[in-house]
Amino acid sequence: MRRQRLSDQPEAWVSYLDRIAEANNWKQDGYRPLLVDGHELGQTSDAFAASLEKYPDVFVIEPNAVRLADGLSSYDERTEAIAACLNDIRQTRGIHGWRNENYPVGRTFERPVFEIERAAVPLLGTRGYGVHMNGYVRKDGGFFMWIARRSLQKATAPGKLDQMVGGGQPAGLSVRDNLIKECGEEAAIPRDLAEMARPVSAITYRCVRPEGFRWDLLWCYDLELPASFVPVAADGEVDEFMLMNINDVAAGIRETTDYKFNCALVILDFLIRHGFVEADDPDYEHLVTGLHPRF
């Protein structure tokens, strides 16, 4: 498929590899690492870095980096100082999608070193976390996957195709508990059925999207559902659920950009794990290593 690329326009990308490329389209040029105690905890665009120059007690702007000021050494000190800057920026130039919801910031989810408003995550380029679940059905000798069409009202990727269940990972809740909560809210999957979901993988990527820099980890779950189960769009985030033949899903991932960029990778990982990509595929190594880059 790789050799069928028609042009450099994303809409013409027609290979599994193109989905990985789209989700890893970030280049250092135009961005500076956000350094905290010498560790890269984010990536900030040159433009946003310029707007941080007003706060030299909090952010030290260098030609090739943005450093958090040395004096800010505790979790609470950092959180409060950065919140004051972000609130000021919000009032002067605005920050899109402000939610009054704090997200933890760190190299890994378990070891945060401060918190920031969720809407600032793509601006400071800190890590994001989510949990996605593939719901599938085996019946009549075939293999099917439940696919959600995102509401046209969603702020990101309206109308795109998505996993049956997916959502951001807040602090203070286990990944498993968050998944079970999302199962109920998004697809009306009862708890006893949701508890049968199995953790099976995680994908990672770095890319530039309209909202800014994305540096995400998504935990992936699989849930085999009885053929009799029909999900119900419960919270308005999904317009419809469709039970699709896995070969049609695979073709959609390979040949279209109908799927939300990161949901496409969660499905590609599923296709590999369930034997729907041949080991003899010349792209196999790049697919497997491309789904799980270490940054």
Place this chain on the structure above:
Amino acid sequence: MRRQRLSDQPEAWVSYLDRIAEANNWKQDGYRPLLVDGHELGQTSDAFAASLEKYPDVFVIEPNAVRLADGLSSYDERTEAIAACLNDIRQTRGIHGWRNENYPVGRTFERPVFEIERAAVPLLGTRGYGVHMNGYVRKDGGFFMWIARRSLQKATAPGKLDQMVGGGQPAGLSVRDNLIKECGEEAAIPRDLAEMARPVSAITYRCVRPEGFRWDLLWCYDLELPASFVPVAADGEVDEFMLMNINDVAAGIRETTDYKFNCALVILDFLIRHGFVEADDPDYEHLVTGLHPRF
């Protein structure tokens, strides 16, 4: 588990992460990239690089690299020139385990740019390829895996635990056909059963072993077997097959070095894909990214 490390001695490593660390223990110090047309196609120890200085028409030894001489531009020219050097080295200082079997050399398995004797692969540090299959059984509400104990006569890892089936990947045979052949040779699995094996993953690693530098890709297959099937050690490479409870297999991977270093990673990948590692495990991201590094 990470915090239970008892010492720096490998035998005391007691975490899944330690299996990944062992299979990725290589450092650039003491090694030089083998460059062909500017591409890194291997890693050669300083000691072996010194023994290549006798052949300046073939190998150009630089302080930080070994370059294949520019005049060698075709597949056959490279293959013949390198074979002459290796044969000379074999006669003067010996090369362990010479097999008169050529392996393809390239950045990927599908695009080789020359061939070398198999025994020279860890000396020039070129890529190696293999196929491994997890054979598992669901019965009595439990989950079991067939584990092989390697023959004490094997040149590498005698007596260590291994997948049910595994082997090197020669050129000129598809990965799938090679797997089916190995299924018959190593475990007497009939073709119609072996054909039900599914490609599910690949693992990659770089390490230094007694035989030299290893830079491998292993394609991983799963085969669910009927409870009535019993493998038979057919070709003398396996001393015995054991049907082990998956929890005992997991404990063995986590807490011992009983398993051959790369087979441990193939099983760890299986444990993750089948839901035997919780997404909430704080090591989860490092396990998933550590099994599939891109080099």
